Amino acid sequence: MSADFELVDLCIAACADDFADKGEVLASGTGVVPRLAAGVAKLGSNPALLMTDGECTFVAEPVPIGPRGDYRVKPENWIPFRKIFDLVWGGRRHFMTTPTQLDRHGTPNISCIGDWAQPKAQLLGVRGVPGNTINHSTAYFVAAHSKRTFVEKVDMASGAGNDPQRWAPGVRRDFHRLTRCVTNLCVMDFGGSGGTLRIVSLHPGASVEQVRENTGFELEVADDLAETRAPTGQELDLIHRLDPHGQRAGVIRG
């Protein structure tokens, strides 16, 4: 990376691009990078986005992450969990999160590792992911692109992906949309055959071979494969403002 920015900043910008065209919806990002990305988009490419304080207040401007010091949130409206559910089911949301496992169809797992009946590792449970993925657009950020995350088959499908086998006839599919998956190596979309993951841009220094070696399934490559763009000066300023304690520095290791 250049002296001006780190890899994580480039990832944040790539994630922010995913919020740019979503209109007046709740921008939800779980984890440091998705959340900063939503904030960067709201203060840049898409001011119409709605954001929360991480709990139940809609805020007029994104809240910096970590201890807030003298910062006071700027409430705009009230959004307790039940109203979040209403927004989700009405499709007024774009969601970016980090799955524990993801298959080529974008089927996420955040629930457990191993057989669900008696898992090797119990994780969170499906949370709201089934409802999110079937009702509105969803994107993923993965900080360590590896075969542990990108697997042939997820241990538990915690939400809907693009695998046609999982969609029974008659289930309404047009609200479901997977947009992109950003990792520490590349940006992928779901433009591969049958809506599978496909590399659309490589981060500076990463290669297609490297990405493929770290992916547990065959990965297509876009014809117009590009290099992931660098964050702009304005984006870097916003990132610094929204992450005053530098929490993003711990996201990508190595």
Add this chain to the structure above:
Amino acid sequence: MDKRMTAAEVVAELRDGMTIGIGGWGARRKPMALVREILRSDLSDLTIVAYGGPDVGLLCAAGKVRKVVYGFVSLDVIALDGHFRKARQTGAIEAMELDEGMLQWGLYAASLRLPFLPIRAGLASDVERINPDIRTIRSPYPDDELLLAMPALPLDVALCHVDHCDAGGNGQILGPDPYFDDVFCGAAKRRFVSCEKVVPTESFAEHGSFHTLVLNRTHVDGVIEAPFGAHPTACAPGYGIDAEHLQTYSAAAKQTDDWQAYRQQFVDVDGEAAYLEAVGGAERVSAIPQAIF
């Protein structure tokens, strides 16, 4: 109308094998004083329905649970609850894992005395595979859409914790989110609500607007005054999540001895006053700031 009672009287109404819904969310506004009273009892074989936090983990650790119905179990400031994980990973409990919205819908259906409510969440995922008893249904209208028919989740008992109740069972929630407490109460045959303070009905307005009166008397059979009764979970704006305590609690899942030590220090104590002393006293708990998410 005076519905005031003690936690011990609540537990005396419970029976082995009951289905108990617990209000709150994760590590927020959980009726922990009532949960601790259950921990001290002989009750067993319970089915617990919750947006789970340390309530679920503690009941699992104490061997009170046959089955947990959940969308998640998390301590919020710590992602995972060690005791719940252990119970799942050793196969000690049955599980019904649902989308958070499916759980709401199941409780809501029960509260409306409907057999099910249609929902999309869960379709095209393994939620159907792990819940083979949950059926789908075709829309009877021209759209012909296939929907998931979320079955009602009727509860024998609901337990909640709020800021204020009057003796008649009106409940006031001063925190920013009512979560789904009213839906839990709606779904249950018997509803017991603990509160920081029992107040005269006419004083509700001094504390907050009408909108804070989330539970009405038809929701509530018993009112239990339990100051700091949500600890170690938060009861905003009064006190925040006790992250330090939750760390100790969750880490105690690693060794049986650690759990026994935790249990001796914080559960098998002489009532809630002794508990409050064990966790540092009223002054310490009052000073715990609200978590930042």
